[in-house]
Amino acid sequence: MSEHLGRPWGSSTHTTPLQAPLAAWEVKVIDAVGGVIAFWGFKHNHGRIWALLYLRSSAMTAAELQGNLGLSKGAVSMLTRDLERMEIIERLIDPENGTRRYVANTELTAMISSMIQRREAGVIRQARTTLHEAEKDARKSGASPDVVDRIRRMRQLADVMEQALMVFLGTTHLDFRGFLESVRLAMRLRRGGAARD
Incomplete structure (x- = not known):
């Protein structure tokens, strides 16, 4: 780093x-x-x-x-x-x-990706794990097939969300450094102009 x-x-x-x-x-x-x-x-x-x-x-x-x-x-x-x-x-x-x-x-892109992965991906993984456990518990407790199927679909949604997040983090090429450097330059110029006024 x-x-x-x-x-x-x-x-x-x-x-x-x-x-x-x-x-x-x-x-x-x-x-x-x-x-x-x-x-x-x-x-x-x-x-x-x-x-x-x-x-x-x-x-x-x-x-x-x-x-x-x-x-x-x-x-x-x-x-x-x-x-x-x-x-x-x-x-x-x-x-x-x-x-x-x-x-x-x-290295803003890598830093932001890491932050997103730590938070959002962790939440999604936890939800997927919990839903998987709930699906097994529902089957054991004799819940109707329709209810079990709905839980399974929600678990699959968590899978899709995690995959989409990983694809986004793996393919994003946004680089905010240039943008922030432009902001810093603009602020310096603005301060210089204010000092001359």
Whole structure:
């Protein structure tokens, strides 16, 4: 995943101020991403952390994430662990002083596919398993053939949904990187224009 992450450790002299206030446009972007992530069943702040790291395009410490996003130390610790496990961010260690910093995964298509697979595919598989067990239980309990057949059809629907999801995830070639880079450029130009006014 490393080739799809932000700048490698030590490749930039840029550091993010500990308590740097976010620009209004940054807040909008970060909260918008958080909202989408929350809609998918994750935590709002999962999306906010990733969005900040992606926008800043540099490694940030947990303390910097706390200061910029107004989160507690415990919340950042828990959220970054979750994001690391899902390969949405990666932790880097400064070999000189052991400082931990985080960078964003920028391979958006693969990341989104992974998130969808973790959530939607898991739900569908669970439904299929439950329906299969219910079908067996219904047969054993002497349910009418018509009822058993209806359960079987619902199980088959779950099979079709899972197959369709796997096909979608395997064939999608959407790449949102270019789109987001365009948004970032537009925001920079907009800020520059506002500064001149």
